Amino acid sequence: MTAAIRTVLGDIPPEELGVCDAHDHLFISSPALPGQELDDAAAALTELNAFAALGGRAVVQWTPWGMGPRTEELPALSRQSGVHVISATGMHQGRHYDPGELERVRGTLADLFIRELTSAPVKAGMIKVAGAHHHLDAHARHVMAAAAEAHHATGAPIGVHLEAGSAALDVIDLLCGTHGVPPHRVILGHLSRFPDTGIHRRAAEAGVFLAFDGPSRAHHATDWRLLDSLAALADAGHAHQVLLGADTVTRSARSSADGPGMPFLLSGLRPRIERELGPDFASAMFTENPARAFAVRWRQP
Known part of the structure; x- marks a missing residue:
């Protein structure tokens, strides 16, 4: 199996992915963030085109089920921009959902994730889950158990929103220890928000991928x-375990609205990384590592 x-x-084969924004959003909405929706397809295309003009070839949208991913619109945006798009299934923190909606799907989450990964009209290429601040609450543990079940059925990678970058080691213990997910199938997101190099090193030693993202989030100041x-x-x-993403989650963060957006990864961060850490490290972060992180020997349950 390839x-x-x-x-x-x-x-697609991994070698076709190219330069990748490994954590971002083209569409997203939440009742917890009224008025901050990303719901404009034309603006999403403008952002993709700006990223492509600088050599960007792939974007991973971490918007999970129930948060307005508008998955049906992603194929057209991918074709029009020439940028590969990977979408997500999964579930975020409970606060981003209507309580009735959560209760309706609570007992069937693994089936929902598997369906979106394997038989939906537009298939997801990863599972998104989320921790709480410095701990894993009951909701996070329930969702991560379902994500692990979906992983074992399909092989899909699991991307984790770490709240403020925290609870990284707790996530590894739960997903990889309790639920047996291979570490190289786990991607920890938002580590730049918790710049503790000791924690980063311990997470890397466990074998997971580490995603640094969020230059759009000025208030995090990291x-x-x-x-x-x-x-x-x-x-x-x-160096072979590090990914980089823009995590553009508000309209004002987009480059078309005078924010850094997706293009800043290549116009601002990549030159600095090449200068200070070397072109080989930059190439690993933007191309080789995401190709390995998101490449799966897919199973059909």
């Missing part, structure tokens, strides 16, 4: 620590 990356236009965190991982021999 490994493939599942995009919204179908499965961009200035990013290169230090990346250098520490490279020095410890973990």
Whole structure:
């Protein structure tokens, strides 16, 4: 069985992925964030085109089920921009959902995730889950158990929203320890929001992928620590496990609205990474590592 990356236009070999924004959003909505929806397809295409103009070739949308991923619109955006798009199934923190909706699907989450990964008209290529701040609440544990079941049925990678970058080791213990998910199938997101290089190193030693993202989030004020965190991982021999994404989650963060957006990864961060950490490390972060993180020997349950 050959490994493939599942995009919204179908499965592709890993070597076709190209330069990748490994964590972002083209569409997203939540009752917890009124008025901050990303729901404009034309604006999403503008962002993809700007990313492609700088050499970007792939974007991973981490918007899970129930948060307005508008999955049916992603194939057209991918075709029009020439950018591969990977979409997500999964579930975020409970606060992002109507309580009645949560109760309706609570007992069938694994089946829902498996269906979106294997038989939906536009298939997802990953599972998104989320922790709470410095701990895993009951909702997170329930969703992660379902995600692990879906992983074992399909092989899909699991991307984890770490609230403020915290609880990384708790997630590894639960997914990889309790539920037996291979570490290389887990991607920990938002580590730049918790710039503790000791925690990063311990997570990397466990074998997971580490995603640094969010230059769009000015209020987190951790961009200035990013290169230090990346250098520490490279020095410890973990350069092959690091991913980078823009995590654009508000309209004002998009490049078309004078924010950094997706293009900043390539116009701002990549030159600095190449200069300070070397072109080989930059190539690993943007191309080789995401190709391995999202490539799966897919199983059909």
